[in-house]
Amino acid sequence: RLIEFVGDSITQGYGDWDQIVNMDGVPGKLLRAFGVGSDARYSIVNFGQSGFTPEQYLARWKGLARADPAGATAMAYSIFSPNGFAGESNQSWERVDEMKANCLAAEAACAELGRKFIPVFITGTNMFFLNPCLDQRPPVSWCRDETDKTKALLDWAKDRYGSRLLDLHQAITDPSTIGPSMLGGLSDQPIYTIDHTHPSTSGYSAL
Secondary structure (H helix, E strand, C coil): CEEEEECCHHHHCCCCCCCCCCCCCHHHHHHHHHCCHHHCCCEEEECCCCCCCHHHHHHHHHHHHCCCCCCCCEEEEECCCHHHHCCHHHCCHHHHHHHHHHHHHHHHHHHHCCCEEEEEECCCCCCCCECHHHHCCCCCCCCCECCHHHHHHHHHHHHHHHHHCEEHHHHCCCCCCCCCCCCCCCCCCCCCECCCCCECHHHHHHC
16 A cells, blocks of 8 residues: 655655755655555555645645555645745735645646545744744844744644544644744744754654
8 A cells, every 4th residue: 555645855754954855754754654565554655745735746646646546545735935925025815825726726637547545734834923032032022923823734634634634733732833834933942843944853752
């Protein structure tokens, strides 16, 4: 049974700062958990691509998956990506709707190829949404938490998919964080990330 993982650098397994794509990331940990060779419970193909928006990584998957239509049992799709919100023009409620639509397109494409669709919310990240001054101790008065768009996307996914949703953000939620975020914004040190975007080794362990 083969599962295709579709997403960005976090799906790819890219760690923050000086880490690279390695066995500490999602793919490596899954492979070790599933086993190898003829005794493996599942196999995976990692379509994660650093820097890609949801539209881009879905298009990449479509091109490759259609070349091998019977090649997988399921597709795990990353609903959220900070790349999708990059740039001020994309930090809008319209962009939230576009990411919802892309998720529905992924679901439809998955059904067309006979794969099970596994919706995944891999992380709520600080990137592009929390004003950097929130890292100051204490935060200055004009700082803003703009992660409401990320939360809205997550709430939509919960409403649509219910218990089918793999809400991996829940695994890294902490009462001391600001907004839906991996960063310990109210504490002195980040909990699960260093660069505010990619998980550290402890972040990947939690995921």
